[in-house]
Amino acid sequence: MARYELLNNVAHQDLRVDLRFGTAFGDQVGLVQAFPTEFAELQREYPIFLRKEPDGGGYQAVAVLGFEAGENLFLQGQRWNASYVPGIVAKGPFLIGFQEQRIDGVLVNEPVIHVDLDHPRLQTGQGEAVFLPQGGQSPYLEHIITILRGIRDGDAAGRDMFAALDAAGLIQPTQLALRLDGEHGVSLSGLYGIDRECLAALDATTLHGLHRAGYLEGAFLMLSSLHNVRRLMAEKQRRLREAETSPAAAPLPG
Numbered sequence: 001m002a003r004y005e006l007l008n009n010v011a012h013q014d015l016r017v018d019l020r021f022g023t024a025f026g027d028q029v030g031l032v033q034a035f036p037t038e039f040a041e042l043q044r045e046y047p048i049f050l051r052k053e054p055d056g057g058g059y060q061a062v063a064v065l066g067f068e069a070g071e072n073l074f075l076q077g078q079r080w081n082a083s084y085v086p087g088i089v090a091k092g093p094f095l096i097g098f099q100e101q102r103i104d105g106v107l108v109n110e111p112v113i114h115v116d117l118d119h120p121r122l123q124t125g126q127g128e129a130v131f132l133p134q135g136g137q138s139p140y141l142e143h144i145i146t147i148l149r150g151i152r153d154g155d156a157a158g159r160d161m162f163a164a165l166d167a168a169g170l171i172q173p174t175q176l177a178l179r180l181d182g183e184h185g186v187s188l189s190g191l192y193g194i195d196r197e198c199l200a201a202l203d204a205t206t207l208h209g210l211h212r213a214g215y216l217e218g219a220f221l222m223l224s225s226l227h228n229v230r231r232l233m234a235e236k237q238r239r240l241r242e243a244e245t246s247p248a249a250a251p252l253p254g
Contacts, residue, residue, distance in 0.1 A: 003118040006099070009135040012115065017092050017140070018127035020078040025120050027075055030066040033088050035154025036161055036218045041084040043225035047232065050162060050171060050192040050222075059162040059171065059192060061222075064232065067178075067186035073235045087147045087154075093119030096148045111152065113145070161215045168206050170198050170219060176229070180237050193226075194219045 005011070021027045031051075034042055039061075042048055046063040053060050063086050065072045074081050080089075093116045098109040121127070128140040137145075165171050174193040179185045199219060202210075210216040 002116045004095075004097070004114045004116055006097070007094070007113040007115045007130075009131045009137075013131055013135065015115070015122065015130040016125065016127040017130065018121045018124045019092075020127075021075055021080045022078050023075075027080075027089065028070050028072050030069050030071050031062045031064055032086050034061040034063040034086060035088075035151055036061065036158050037150040037154035038084075038087050039218055039221040039225075042086065043221045043228075045082045045084060045228060045231070046086070046225060047228045048222045048225040049174060051190055052192075058159060059166065061158060061162070062191075064188070064229075067176075067188060067232070067236060073232050073239070087151050091144060091147050091151065092121050093117075094144050094148060096152050113148065161213075161218055164210060164213060164215050165194065165219060168198075168202060168210060170194050170202075172198070178229070178233060180233060180240060184240055186236065194222050196223060199223075 018025070034046075034048055039048060042063050046065070049062055049064060050059040051062050052058075065074055067073075095114050095116070096111050097114040099112045103110075115130075116122075129138050130141050132138050162171065171192050172195040174191045176188040176191065177185070178187070207216070210219070
């Protein structure tokens with residue numbers, strides 16, 4: 001269970017974050033939430049789709065990592081085999097919260113960083129220091145702040161973007177049903193994507209409105225990301241071949 005505290009350089013002076021990857025750190029997942037602020041990076045390596053928000057009120061973007069709930073095809077031992085790690089993963093045990101502060105006599109909710117002290121990346125006692133010996137922010141923490149800012153801004157922008165794309169009729173259900181070989185197939189349901197034909201058929205006024213709002217680029221980046229499905233298929237096929245050719249486990253001695 002998460003145990004959040006407001007991050008500060010006194011109570012958390014010696015905090016270190018383990019930057020390895022693996023099942024022990026909760027990385028064995030097939031989908032992770034994605035944000036429009038990182039679409040340009042994500043589309044180079046991950047397929048980007050949409051899914052309904054848990055409350056059913058709208059859509060959120062997801063990057064596909066595997067074809068099953070507990071399958072991350074980017075994990076190779078303790079390494080993440082991609083040049084860009086999705087922000088929701090890279091942020092580690094940190095998240096943005098809000099704290100009431102008085103600024104110029106007015107109470108406002110200011111964003112602040114919280115840390116989950118029960119997060120598995122903090123339990124090994126090794127890794128990157130969060131604070132410098134003198135108490136200042138380490139380069140790692142500066143990097144985390146940038147990631148958290150992108151998540152915060154992307155979350156807000158995403159709601160408006162996906163609502164506008166939906167209103168334009170561009171978001172349609174997508175069923176991924178793929179054959180890997182003669183014996184194996186995979187499928188993913190509950191996903192939505194940008195309909196390429198509907199996008200091409202948009203009238204000039206709607207198209208211009210989406211472009212001016214900055215949403216058209218996001219739609220094209222999502223479409224561009226779909227070539228990465230083949231990359232995932234190739235990795236899945238490689239692992240299937242590897243499993244079929246690996247020697248059977250030796251029996252335990254009696």
